[in-house]
Amino acid sequence: MLPWLAERFHNPSSLYAGAREARMAIDDARDTLAEALGCLSGEIVFTSSGTEAANLAVIGTALANRGGARNRILISAAEHHCVIHTRPLLESFGYRVELLAVERDASLSPGAVEEAIGDDVLLVAAMHANNETGAISDVERIQAIAREHGALYFCDAVQTFGLLPTPPVDLIAISAHKLYGPKGIGALVVRAGIKPQPTIIGGGQEREMRAGTENVAGIVGFGTAVRLAMNDEHRVARISAARDRFEAGLSSISPVFTQCTSRLPGHSHLRFSGLDAESMLINLDLLGVDAGSGAACSSGSIEPSHVLLAAGWPESEAKEALRFTFGKDTSLTEAVEAASRVAQAVRRYSSASAKA
Numbered sequence: 001m002l003p004w005l006a007e008r009f010h011n012p013s014s015l016y017a018g019a020r021e022a023r024m025a026i027d028d029a030r031d032t033l034a035e036a037l038g039c040l041s042g043e044i045v046f047t048s049s050g051t052e053a054a055n056l057a058v059i060g061t062a063l064a065n066r067g068g069a070r071n072r073i074l075i076s077a078a079e080h081h082c083v084i085h086t087r088p089l090l091e092s093f094g095y096r097v098e099l100l101a102v103e104r105d106a107s108l109s110p111g112a113v114e115e116a117i118g119d120d121v122l123l124v125a126a127m128h129a130n131n132e133t134g135a136i137s138d139v140e141r142i143q144a145i146a147r148e149h150g151a152l153y154f155c156d157a158v159q160t161f162g163l164l165p166t167p168p169v170d171l172i173a174i175s176a177h178k179l180y181g182p183k184g185i186g187a188l189v190v191r192a193g194i195k196p197q198p199t200i201i202g203g204g205q206e207r208e209m210r211a212g213t214e215n216v217a218g219i220v221g222f223g224t225a226v227r228l229a230m231n232d233e234h235r236v237a238r239i240s241a242a243r244d245r246f247e248a249g250l251s252s253i254s255p256v257f258t259q260c261t262s263r264l265p266g267h268s269h270l271r272f273s274g275l276d277a278e279s280m281l282i283n284l285d286l287l288g289v290d291a292g293s294g295a296a297c298s299s300g301s302i303e304p305s306h307v308l309l310a311a312g313w314p315e316s317e318a319k320e321a322l323r324f325t326f327g328k329d330t331s332l333t334e335a336v337e338a339a340s341r342v343a344q345a346v347r348r349y350s351s352a353s354a355k356a
């Protein structure tokens with residue numbers, strides 16, 4: 001990326017030699033992504049993030065088909081905020097938006113799509129894997145159901161790209177930073193023949209679907225991250241080995257694991273009964289363990305994750321949920337050490353609450 005940040009300032013849309021080189025660097029990255037995604041290079045639209053890609057898919061499709069006979073949009077209730085929060089806007093365009101109930105692991109069953117779909121549905125939005133629980137949905141089947149009814153299907157594959165094969169669906173959002181690329185660059189795969197209305201308007205970049213001078217360095221970094229992921233054939237096995245070792249190391253402190261039918265290799269989603277996630281995260285941070293919960297802070301209080309509430313969890317359990325994720329460089333030793341520090345945090349927190 002460095003030359004494109006420090007020395008080579010040419011605008012890829014210009015005609016002189018340096019500009020053509022910038023264009024070629026973008027095209028190289030586009031080809032790499034296309035190979036990894038199993039799509040045509042021309043089907044990739046670079047965006048500023050996974051969020052923008054999802055917005056373009058959902059809002060752009062809604063704008064392009066406004067006022068038509070298809071006036072319903074189906075969204076899985078466990079989608080990322082970048083999809084869920086489009087709802088009021090879609091409704092203001094005149095669409096009826098329905099949130100589809102998800103399973104206890106936050107995956108969406110094809111049956112739920114089958115039940116809700118009809119020939120008045122424009123778009124189905126359902127993610128490949130949930131970012132909190134790690135649960136993977138059967139998106140090939142969801143695409144088939146959507147197609148049978150003439151609806152478009154948008155799949156947020158931000159969590160799976162680089163780890164699992166990407167399903168051949170109509171619209172796919174991905175983001176570079178989830179596979180060690182730079183932050184602030186994403187892409188939307190738009191299959192030939194589908195044309196969302198642009199949500200950023202100006203020049204004719206990205207097949208007239210996303211105006212604005214391209215982020216050349218970000219795109220080059222995205223391409224390199226994808227190439228490195230494609231060449232790292234043992235990445236998934238290493239990541240899941242670290243996760244499994246971590247989970248085995250927790251057996252003495254009785255975690256309640258979230259049972260997923262199928263899950264991401266690097267995700268461990270669990271809770272400790274009676275121990276709220278917020279205090280656990282503070283204790284874990286003090287012990288040098290970076291973990292997450294789906295909870296969001298709003299007006300000074302911690303709100304349980306919308307994903308877990310949608311999945312039917314009681315609020316008390318949702319407030320206990322913790323997410324641990326493992327990366328391509330997490331060693332087994334680190335995984336064992338992390339488990340031992342989690343056990344330490346649980347013991348500390350349990351004895352502090354017993355005294356209180």
Ligand SMILES: Cc1ncc(COP(=O)(O)O)c(C=O)c1O
Nearest residue numbers: 049050051080131156158159175
């Ligand atoms: C499932 C999912 N979708 C979308 C996004 C948004 O991607 P970005 O951070 O590139 O905007 C994220 C980010 O964490 C995510 O996990």
